[in-house]
Amino acid sequence: MNQKINQHIAYLMKEKGVNLIISQAKDSNGFVIPHFILSENDIISSVIAINEMRNFFAYLNKQEIKSFKSIGIVCNYFGVKTFFQLKFENQLKDLELFLLIPTDDDFIEITSEKQAEDYLSGLKQSTILVDEELENVKKMSMEERWNYWMKTLELCTKCYACRAACPMCYCSSCTTECNIPQWIPVPASLHGIFEWHVMRAMHLAGRCTECDECVKVCPANIPLNILNKGLHNKISEAFSSDDSSIKYALNFFQPDEKVDFIK
Amino acid sequence: MLNKQIHYSNQQLQSWVDGLIYKGKTVIGPVKKNGVTCFSEIKNFNELILNERTVYSAKEVVLPKYDILFKFAKEKDKVFISKNENSLNNVIVIGLRPCDNEGFDYLRLFFKSDPDILQKLNTFISVTIACEKKFDGCFCEELGIDKNYSNKTDVLIKTSENGYDIYFNDRGNEILSPQASDVKPAEIKKPVPNVSIDNKVAYLKKLSEQYNSEKWKIVSMGCLGCGSCAFVCPTCTCFDVQDEGNTQNGQRLICWDACGMGLFTKHASGHNPRPSQVERRRHRIMHKFVYTQDTEGKISCVGCGRCIAACPAHLNIYNQALQILQ
Amino acid sequence: MEDFEPKLAAFVCNWCTYAGADLTGTSRMKYPSNVRILRFPCTGRIDFMLVMKAFDSGVDGLIVSGCHPNDCHYTSGNFHAQRRWVVFKEVLDIMGFDTRRIFFTWVSAAEGAKWAKVVTDAVEELKKLGPYSEFKKILLKKLQFPLDNKTADREIKTEPVIS
Known part of the structure; x- marks a missing residue:
């Protein structure tokens, strides 16, 4: 320094x-x-x-x-x-x-x-690289996307480096460690890996600071920032365009919110 | 013992590997998947990445990240159990490094009373490539491993002028099936007693005297408690037994586990004998350099440096051991 | 797929949709029997992991239903659920999970007819989509009966141990 x-x-x-x-x-x-x-x-x-x-x-x-x-x-x-x-x-x-x-x-x-x-x-960090990757993933068809993720997730060994290095993952006991019921299958099979990453992304939705530590520490190069960024975009688009209110995302609501896919 | 020698050109090496695949052998080697080099089955020679160290070690061949021990199913009042039998017959692992072989050698000692895994370890044929240069963070030479030679392999490939010198033993002979006229007897390298290494191993054993040292607090500061070091390590053997499924059918699996994680030692009562990263990191370092000297007769770190590259804080296990001993 | 009968689960809230489904039955309205209804205290209680668990246990589709906004028995449970589903659907969409198989609806206690329609539509849609084999592929394979050579893996030897 x-x-x-x-x-x-x-x-x-x-x-x-x-x-x-x-x-x-x-x-x-x-x-x-x-x-x-x-x-x-x-x-x-x-x-x-x-x-x-x-x-x-x-x-x-x-x-x-x-x-x-x-x-x-x-x-x-x-x-x-x-x-x-x-x-x-x-x-x-x-x-x-x-x-x-x-x-x-x-x-x-x-x-x-x-x-x-x-x-x-006073500052706004640019995230052009992630945006491009996210765009590419979103352009794919559903089957392509599924195959893309299955291919990328295949190498995950569930070392939980993404969890350990994430400043927002501060829970003293993680959902993965709960075995009654066993929420996340323990083996690093595609099924267990898929559910772990869905859960990780959900629990960070609206809280992720996009520092990309999870990507930097992953031995298997899994682009987790695509998920993080995708959720960030969705939350700011669906709930509020104002960045500062994103911190409330999942424990706050507006009574006049309308969601089109809930019939 | 690698007692025979043969010379291959680049072209010959390629056609040999392709020939093995054509003959129906399962060839596993370092390939690039999603930008990560790891051991996986190959379909042709060009997939092989031979100038890089793999991120994950070759132990995956024998101890996959999860493995099914048996499956069970219930029908009316009968329970059926079917044992999973996967052998490594016909499997050739190519592109190992001398450190990987040392790792397998340790696994053989560790699993000496587990016939299933021991059989797996002894069935596949290993093809090793001698390292020409050091990779980032490698320290195998510090621990007395010759990066240019390994006598624990079936075939050893060394780069030479216009091609490769290939050393092999009888098992290697089966897969190479060379013409008798090409084969030369190889000079048998006798293990040279290395005093400095013996001294170093004895020196590392002094770590046990430092068990209560205050320095452990400092070296463990960077450890975040993930399992990446254990999962990339060629000699980490810890696993967790898990039952998956429901009351009707399911399976018993062994899954990798890591001593860096808090849950590893946590008792059902809630008590944790290794309550913080200080004790966990100490256990890891002590296990690699001290404990296995007593149980298996050798240190279990092979100096491949994979954990240093994979660690979020890039902690250097060897330097930390030396730091404690200082 | 003509003869494919989809397995459909429904996570419903105790106060509205469960009562609504009850009304459908007492009004003698017919709807497909593919649906298995699971009662929850509130839509706010439906953790997204429960949705994953439903698919783990082999359903081809899932209905998630509760009180209309502003009608929640606990005032705000469905508002929280609403936000959660927006985010959860996005995660699954990005990961390429087939979100057409999850049907989010609001059905009140008075809407017996709507419940019948929701289930009928869902079953129809699922019949069009077929079984969710893409997801079932990533689950660990279980022993299937009858245990003959065709269904069991070749490496697997089967022997009865308890009889």
């Missing part, structure tokens, strides 16, 4: 009592990895482009990390979006968070919901 951020991290640790900073670094193979700063000696300078940066908010779901209470996170646009959504869902109650967003040779610090909202309203 750049000089100014590193100086600020040192300041946070010394003056503000922050005892953990989740920063980002590149390892020898070029992967972007989390870099945990526990003391000032751990501070390193590294260069990662802002669009290469990952969203490490999933670590806040770990009890061991939560116990640090006062945590700094180096993130980009999607991190702020995640912060905003998690705040809305009352998940960051006991935590004091410092978001550090690097810019060219400076940084932005965000600590409150208000600041996050201001930051997000």
Whole structure:
């Protein structure tokens, strides 16, 4: 991270009592990895482009990390979006968070919901690549789409990396772990895989921040962002064109809503 | 023991593989599916991807991600059980790497009392390709595995000038069926006792002294608790037994399980002896480098580096072990 | 498919459609017997996973029905359900699942005739579509009776163990 951020991290640790900073670094193979700063000696300078940066908010779901209470996170646009959504869902109650967003040779610090909202309203991340893929899938006929997904899902081993890396998957006990009844078949057969991905997409509908962590961590390259983006589009089209109200999607309704396919 | 040698040109290698498929053998090799290299049955030589490390290891051939043990069905007052018998007769696995062979060697030790899996492990014929270069994150040489040679395979392919040098044993002879005039006796490579490796293995065993070290907290910080490392590992054997179906019919399956997941050790009472990622990560590292030294007589990490590539945080299991020992 | 009789399940709410279906019966109106009715407290209770479970257990189609908007016994259950179905239908659509086989309707307790029509139409539609073999293909194959060589897999040896 750049000089100014590193100086600020040192300041946070010394003056503000922050005892953990989740920063980002590149390892020898070029992967972007989390870099945990526990003391000032751990501070390193590294260069990662802002669009290469990952969203490490999933670590806040770990009890061991939560116990640090006062945590700094180096993130980009999607991190702020995640912060905003998690705040809305009352998940960051006991935590004091410092978001550090690097810019060219400076940084932005965000600590409150208000600041996050201001930051997000001024920016709009483009998602052209996903849009194109989604368009391609939507153009297919039903049979083609089914075959396309069966082919892509075939390699899934149900390692649940998509669940582990997702900052919104914070449930302490997942539906897949429930066995009375067994909602999701345990074996990684096409059937079990299909139901898992349907369930994952449904439970993230209207909450997904589109950081694409699930795609980045999937060993089987499954384009889960197509599903996420498709649902995002559907929700904003069907319920409200205003992006900010999407956070209410499935636990809120308008009495005058009409749905054409329910006869 | 690879005691014979033959030389193939590029063309000959291709026609040999295509010939095997034509003869009705099941040939499994690394192919690209959905942008991911993995082991799968091939229909012709050109499908093979021989210059990449596969994302998923070759253990899938023997231990698929889910496998049916038996099926059951009830009719009136009778219950029928039908055992699933799938053997690996006629199966040739091509494109293995020396580390994959070490992995299979470990599986043979681990499953020594399971006749079904042991039989599977001993039936298929393995064709190994020597690695010319290191792949991202590989550390097999650190653990004493020769990336250029493996004596645990039936056929070994090495790139040489204008073609390939192929070393094989009697089982390899069956599938190669070379003309007697082409075959040369191969120089038998005697295992050289490697003191530095023995020292390293003994050094890694000292991890058990660090069982209560505070450093485990630091190395486990990056672990998110998914199962990707275990599912791509050539030596991870843990599975879960599941019954699928209803009261009338169904099946018993074995499905992969991973020690990184919280549910792995959770008791029915709700108690979890490994309550957090600290204990789970420690168990994984200790199991790979320490515990199997006692139970199977060797460390079970083969240094293929697949887990490093698959891990969401790209944790390096070997570096972490060394970090603990420092 | 002339002689194909589709298996049809119906998830209905206790307060409206279940009573509506009851009215259909007491009014002596005829409708196909393919439908198996499952009673739920409210459409808001119908988790999308229950829809998946219905297809797992081998139905060819599914009717999901409850009170008309603003008529919910629990005030807002059907509004929540409505939003859920919009999203769920989109997931299934993107994944190429045949959503023509899921029939969403509102049937009130007074609409006995509508219920008969909904079921008749659904069965007719399903007869046109045929059995949902695409989905059944991904389910794990079960042992089928009679256990002769034709139905059992070749590798499978069958022996009675308890008799």
